Amino acid sequence: MSANKRQTRQFDVILGIIALHCTAFLAGCFTRTSRMASQAWTEYERGNFSQAVASANIALEVSPDDCGTRYTKACALWKLNKLNEASKELEILIQTKPRYEDAYVALAAVLLAADENQSVIRVCKQYLIEFPSGKYRNQILADLANGLAHIGQYEEAWTWASKAIASDANDPTVWQQVLHVFYGTGNRAKAISLSQQYLVLFPNDKEVPQVQRMLAFFQNEQQRNSDDVARFRKYWARKLSKDLPLRVYIQNDKADDNTVNSLRRAFLEWEKSTEVVRFKFVESPVSARIKCMWVGRLEVKDTDFAATSYTDDQAIISFVASNACASNPEFKPCCLHEIGHALGLSHSLNPKDIMCGFKPINGRPQGISANDADRIRKLYSRSHP
Numbered sequence: 590m591s592a593n594k595r596q597t598r599q600f601d602v603i604l605g606i607i608a609l610h611c612t613a614f615l616a617g618c619f620t621r622t623s624r625m626a627s628q629a630w631t632e633y634e635r636g637n638f639s640q641a642v643a644s645a646n647i648a649l650e651v652s653p654d655d656c657g658t659r660y661t662k663a664c665a666l667w668k669l670n671k672l673n674e675a676s677k678e679l680e681i682l683i684q685t686k687p688r689y690e691d692a693y694v695a696l697a698a699v700l701l702a703a704d705e706n707q708s709v710i711r712v713c714k715q716y717l718i719e720f721p722s723g724k725y726r727n728q729i730l731a732d733l734a735n736g737l738a739h740i741g742q743y744e745e746a747w748t749w750a751s752k753a754i755a756s757d758a759n760d761p762t763v764w765q766q767v768l769h770v771f772y773g774t775g776n777r778a779k780a781i782s783l784s785q786q787y788l789v790l791f792p793n794d795k796e797v798p799q800v801q802r803m804l805a806f807f808q809n810e811q812q813r814n815s816d817d818v819a820r821f822r823k824y825w826a827r828k829l830s831k832d833l834p835l836r837v838y839i840q841n842d843k844a845d846d847n848t849v850n851s852l853r854r855a856f857l858e859w860e861k862s863t864e865v866v867r868f869k870f871v872e873s874p875v876s877a878r879i880k881c882m883w884v885g886r887l888e889v890k891d892t893d894f895a896a897t898s899y900t901d902d903q904a905i906i907s908f909v910a911s912n913a914c915a916s917n918p919e920f921k922p923c924c925l926h927e928i929g930h931a932l933g934l935s936h937s938l939n940p941k942d943i944m945c946g947f948k949p950i951n952g953r954p955q956g957i958s959a960n961d962a963d964r965i966r967k968l969y970s971r972s973h974p
């Protein structure tokens with residue numbers, strides 16, 4: 590054997606060893622990666638969402654294009670309520686694999702939860718272009734309607750919602766989602782007609798009692814808004830508008846200081862956002878225009894634990910003493926709402942208004958909306974007859 594040949598042979602051997610090591614190394618990587626990927630899934634299924642994210646991260650370091658693992662990671666982040674991070678992962682997923690339908694549906698849902706409505710609209714429209722007859726079409730149509738409704742585009746919301754219903758008229762879940770859109774937006778006429786259609790189509794669905802409740806509410810509201818209450822409140826507001834600043838009495842022997850102060854701040858919030866009404870807190874209930882009282886119980890409640898009634902020259906806000914206290918997170922929105930009535934406002938149907946007549950799906954707003962303030966300004970403006 591020539592020296593040359595021997596060298597080549599040794600070289601071959603060395604190459605072989607290197608190759609063997611590389612294969613072993615790569616195989617090790619792959620088994621480790623796929624082990625971590627399946628670990629992520631197992632942890633997710635067990636409900637260990639932080640662990641699932643950690644395992645997914647290790648797997649994704651080696652195989653960043655592993656869509657299944659990224660999807661698992663995104664879902665785990667979603668479960669951990671890390672909505673921003675979850676949506677980022679899903680955006681990456683859609684970029685790497687535009688045909689991954691599940692990613693769009695999850696992303697739309699995450700964005701809806703985060704109240705990122707413009708992004709919801711963008712993602713849903715993108716899905717409808719990418720998958721004209723996709724398997725999640727109805728879900729996406731309902732999400733799109735939701736996103737639009739949340740930013741007040743009711744007409745366009747209705748267009749997409751009716752497409753969802755039209756494409757699968759026999760699926761009660763699609764109907765429920767669409768109904769929620771119109772309950773949430775307070776589009777009374779559509780909420781009533783849709784609820785009625787739903788009750789005819791699905792008389793045995795499990796959501797029937799809830800739909801009946803909402804239908805009764807909207808019908809009742811339609812009644813109330815057109816009747817004497819609304820007229821009386823307008824008359825009341827005109828009367829008060831000639832008596833500014835309005836004298837306010839707050840009964841202070843049945844509520845703690847925090848609660849009384851919190852109620853005062855609610856009055857001042859109306860002052861600040863309307864720049865029309867003004868209040869003066871007085872020590873005697875006799876001459877007060879608005880009287881706030883704490884009572885044992887209420888026959889008829891408006892918000893969770895309060896109601897407003899009127900005499901000839903006083904609006905009386907009554908709070909149920911056991912619930913109405915500053916430590917209750919519902920207290921502030923409830924105070925703002927009742928003060929609105931005491932000032933002469935009737936209910937609105939927009940869930941973003943403090944005067945919304947029902948408790949919106951996402952809870953009552955914490956503050957006075959531009960629309961609430963506008964309605965007061967109209968009622969109290971001097972040009973008003």
Ligand SMILES: [Zn+2]
Pocket residue numbers: 891892926930936946
């Ligand atoms: Zn009310």
